[in-house]
Amino acid sequence: MEASKRSRIISVAIDVALSPAVFYGLTIAGFGTATALIGATATAGLRLAYTVIRSRKLDGLACFMVAMYGLMLLMVVLTRDERLLLSRDPLTSGIAGLAFLASCATSTPATAYIGRRLHGKVPDDPTALRDSRVQTFVWGAALTAEAGVRMAMIFVLPVTVTAGVSPIIELAVIAVVAGWNLWYRKNLRRRSVRSAAQSANAARV
Numbered sequence: 001m002e003a004s005k006r007s008r009i010i011s012v013a014i015d016v017a018l019s020p021a022v023f024y025g026l027t028i029a030g031f032g033t034a035t036a037l038i039g040a041t042a043t044a045g046l047r048l049a050y051t052v053i054r055s056r057k058l059d060g061l062a063c064f065m066v067a068m069y070g071l072m073l074l075m076v077v078l079t080r081d082e083r084l085l086l087s088r089d090p091l092t093s094g095i096a097g098l099a100f101l102a103s104c105a106t107s108t109p110a111t112a113y114i115g116r117r118l119h120g121k122v123p124d125d126p127t128a129l130r131d132s133r134v135q136t137f138v139w140g141a142a143l144t145a146e147a148g149v150r151m152a153m154i155f156v157l158p159v160t161v162t163a164g165v166s167p168i169i170e171l172a173v174i175a176v177v178a179g180w181n182l183w184y185r186k187n188l189r190r191r192s193v194r195s196a197a198q199s200a201n202a203a204r205v
Helices: 003-028 033-055 060-078 082-086 088-103 110-119 126-156 159-204
Strands: none
Touching: 003 033, 003 060, 003 110, 033 060, 060 082, 060 088, 060 110, 082 088, 082 126, 082 159, 088 110, 088 126, 088 159, 110 126, 126 159
């Protein structure tokens, strides 16, 4: 793997995993939820400041991490209601889903943005952009739907039931959509190979 691609993958991994690692690390160490969220939010803020200083522009993923942990921290500070506290996770999933859906209307759908972060380029032909919008829409719709279901569960079912079932629903939906995404991308590669072969045959004729 070339060095530039490796550095892009590492950068995305840091953006996605650093704040959660700090949150869960502080939680395992025995700190309270509020303290863990303060640490995660501060970490996300420092990461955002670093990316701004380095690249001279705001990074969407880093901004999202700051907003997500800042929102969860605000909820912990403002309420001690168990149901509202349980709503933190589906709320952030819903916001992510809506952000994905909204990005479908832009020139850079969310999956294209992630692809740019990983590969250093954005799809520049209409077909690739359409495929990126399809993937972005499916992820956005799935995240929004599962967040809605889990949010409804919080206010309908007993807290103990919701606390156990909600993470299972989230992980199951993510696993299903990730599996679909792998299948879809595999089909795209097959289509691309078939199209290239047809073009080569036509050129020979």
